[in-house]
Amino acid sequence: MTGDVQRTSNDMCVETGNGVDCEQAVHELYHYLDGELTLTRRSEIAVHLDRCGSCSGAAEFEAELRQVIANHCRDHVPDSLRERIAASIHEEQHRHGSNEPGTD
Ligand SMILES: [Zn+2]
Numbered sequence: 001m002t003g004d005v006q007r008t009s010n011d012m013c014v015e016t017g018n019g020v021d022c023e024q025a026v027h028e029l030y031h032y033l034d035g036e037l038t039l040t041r042r043s044e045i046a047v048h049l050d051r052c053g054s055c056s057g058a059a060e061f062e063a064e065l066r067q068v069i070a071n072h073c074r075d076h077v078p079d080s081l082r083e084r085i086a087a088s089i090h091e092e093q094h095r096h097g098s099n100e101p102g103t104d
Contacts, residue, residue, distance in 0.1 A: 019044065020044050020045060020047070020048040021048075022048075022052060022054065022055055024048075025045055025048045025049065025052065025055045026055060026058060028041070028045055029045075029055075029058065029059055029062060030062070032045045032046075032059070033059070033062060033063055033066060
């Protein structure tokens, strides 16, 4: 034992002075993008994103990703296909269920 303390990733954190650090900003990013936060909280996160390059990059990426997924789903998954997928999943579950050995 040398007493050498392992350095944590906290070293990289940017404190923006409004109580939001990187960990919190990233943690609440999804809620932020979903519009689930209060106005106060949103603006606190927004200030952090404004000052913190790594978090704003993550937010931009996440927002873009969501847009791509949303567009992709809307364009390429018609209701009929969705129903077929749901049906095949149901069938699969049913098959697995009936395969279970009965305990008499
Ligand atoms: Zn940050």
